[in-house]
Amino acid sequence: MTNEIILELKNIVKNYDGKKQVINNISLQIKKGETIALVGKSGCGKSTLLNILGGFECVTKGQALFNGQEIIKPTRQCVMLMQNYGLLPWKNVRKNIEFAFEGIKLAQKEQQERTDYYLGLVNLTENEKTMPNALSGGMQQRVALARALVMKPQVLLFDEPFAALDTFTRYYLQDELVKIKNEEQTTMVLVTHDIDEAIYLADRIIILNQNSGEIQKEFQVKLSIPRERASADFQYYREAIFKEFQFTQEQQTIEFNI
Ligand SMILES: Nc1ncnc2c1ncn2[C@@H]1O[C@H](COP(=O)(O)OP(=O)(O)OP(=O)(O)O)[C@@H](O)[C@H]1O
Numbered sequence: 501m502t503n504e505i506i507l508e509l510k511n512i513v514k515n516y517d518g519k520k521q522v523i524n525n526i527s528l529q530i531k532k533g534e535t536i537a538l539v540g541k542s543g544c545g546k547s548t549l550l551n552i553l554g555g556f557e558c559v560t561k562g563q564a565l566f567n568g569q570e571i572i573k574p575t576r577q578c579v580m581l582m583q584n585y586g587l588l589p590w591k592n593v594r595k596n597i598e599f600a601f602e603g604i605k606l607a608q609k610e611q612q613e614r615t616d617y618y619l620g621l622v623n624l625t626e627n628e629k630t631m632p633n634a635l636s637g638g639m640q641q642r643v644a645l646a647r648a649l650v651m652k653p654q655v656l657l658f659d660e661p662f663a664a665l666d667t668f669t670r671y672y673l674q675d676e677l678v679k680i681k682n683e684e685q686t687t688m689v690l691v692t693h694d695i696d697e698a699i700y701l702a703d704r705i706i707i708l709n710q711n712s713g714e715i716q717k718e719f720q721v722k723l724s725i726p727r728e729r730a731s732a733d734f735q736y737y738r739e740a741i742f743k744e745f746q747f748t749q750e751q752q753t754i755e756f757n758i
Contacts, residue, residue: 507687539707587640588632
């Protein structure tokens with residue numbers, strides 16, 4: 501991670517159709533190479549914040565900047581990976597990855613080399629001719645990851661990337677992300693409901709508050725990489741984050757006593 505700021509939110513406010521503010525005066529600076537996890541209860545605005553960073557939503561007030569420039573539309577420098585992978589079912593793995601080169605001028609040789617490299621990085625070299633419907637969910641997500649990486653983006657945005665996968669596939673893909681982070685120094689912002697995933701991957705965890713639309717708390721995760729899920733230090737962060745959620749629960753009115 502460097503000290504250079506790559507993404508910056510300056511006092512942003514977001515409301516849809518003039519309704520309640522989903523995001524209320526959030527400011528955030530993200531450094532080049534940093535991994536940020538956005539967590540919070542359902543509806544607190546995590547995806548909205550990610551969509552603003554990706555250029556899919558505009559802010560109502562304030563500024564969202566990428567390398568100092570206002571974010572106005574999605575670009576190949578800041579790529580979003582969705583939960584549903586978005587693969588083209590009629591193209592094999594290799595062709596799905598190469599699809600990323602559509603519309604850009606890049607020498608054939610460079611396209612081939614990049615595709616080979618990232619197929620290897622996500623461990624899919626042997627499956628390059630396989631069609632998406634013959635791949636497991638985890639493999640499909642790895643294809644989507646490789647397709648994003650061949651563009652050599654500066655930022656990867658993930659909206660609950662592994663939520664649909666079983667626990668062990670999720671662990672495996674989390675390790676893939678750690679590997680990519682080490683090898684590519686890509687800045688990553690991920691929305692997740694999984695506290696362990698946040699602690700395992702992030703340099704910083706941002707908890708958004710559902711009621712106020714503000715940042716409720718920030719945790720700097722000062723654990724060395726690779727992280728040990730069963731370690732006492734890991735548990736320390738789990739407890740601290742769970743406490744944060746319980747704390748807000750105590751503020752709510754209890755509707756049922758069973
Ligand atoms: N395009 C939209 N138009 C109107 N309202 C929207 C739109 N997108 C999101 N919202 C509303 O904004 C609020 C925040 O939604 P958002 O999807 O950002 O939350 P989230 O924290 O990602 O939720 P979840 O964890 O359930 O995915 C919700 O109340 C949602 O209904």
